[in-house]
Each structure stands twice: as structure tokens, then as C-alpha cells.
Amino acid sequence: MKCPFCGCLDDKVLNSRTAKEGEAVRRRRECLACARRFTTYEQIEEMRLVVVKRDGRREPFDRSKVLRGLTVACEKRPVATDILEDIVDRIERHIVDSNTTEIESMSLGEMAMQELRKVDKVAYVRFASVYRQFEDIGQFRTIIDGLGDRSAQRKPIKR
Known part of the structure; x- marks a missing residue:
């Protein structure tokens, strides 16, 4: 010193x-x-995470905003609030672990979509429709077709 x-x-x-x-x-x-x-x-120096919006604006990372978006997507779905909070924790931890102070809103949205896909496919489609700004039914079909439930594709168990 x-x-x-x-x-x-x-x-x-x-x-x-x-x-x-x-x-x-x-x-x-x-x-x-x-x-x-x-x-x-x-x-300890606190890491100030910044989200870079689509139009180039920068704003502080707000975990409550991410949680709110997930909550809206899961409205009237059987998804507990603690699960959504765990998702936000994982997203925030991933950003911090990447040793970056800035993240693009697109990347943040993709992470949220990946996590929602594991939890509830309907909520995933809802979130994707807002996040990716769907404009026609074809975009919904594309994302739904991409879900392809693997369990439904398996051969039935013979008894």
C-alpha cells in the first residue's frame, strides 16, 4: 500500500x-x-451488471424485471414462484461466472428461454412469442415444432 x-x-x-x-x-x-x-x-467491489438493450441503451441488470417477465409467461401455469426465482438465480450466476459486466438483452432472453423450456413448454412458447416479437402464426408453429417432445417420439413399452 x-x-x-x-x-x-x-x-x-x-x-x-x-x-x-x-x-x-x-x-x-x-x-x-x-x-x-x-x-x-x-x-468487496460489487460487480455492476449492465444490460445492453436492442437499441443500444444500457441499463442496470434488474433481477426483478427478469422475474416479472418469467412470471407473466407462467401466469395460470403450474409453476411455483420458487422455481422462477431459482431460474433467475441461475441466470444471474451464469452472468457473474462469465466475468463480464455487460450482457446483451438478447443473450439474457435466450438464457431465460432455455430455462423455461425445461420447466414448462407453454410458458416457454409464451415467453418466446413476446421476447422474439412474433408477428404471425407461422412463427408460433416453428417454435412449437421445434419443441418435439422426445418422450412422445419413443416407442411405447410393450407389456
């Missing part, structure tokens, strides 16, 4: 303790060049 008095980079830590209700670490240091003491605070 650079000494605020002489600018030397060599110091020793005399004392460390938590501060700001555990949100930071307070360190008492002594400069090895001028022997003066100073205090530093260390805290």
Missing part, C-alpha cells in the same frame, strides 16, 4: 479487524520508510 505521507510502497500491517458491519476490513499500517501510521479500508 502506498504511504499517504512519503509515497513509499513498503509497509507492515499492525492490526486488522472487520468494519462496517462485516462489509469491510480495517487495517492499521505503518510505513517502513517514514514510520508514520495510517489506516486503510478494504471492501
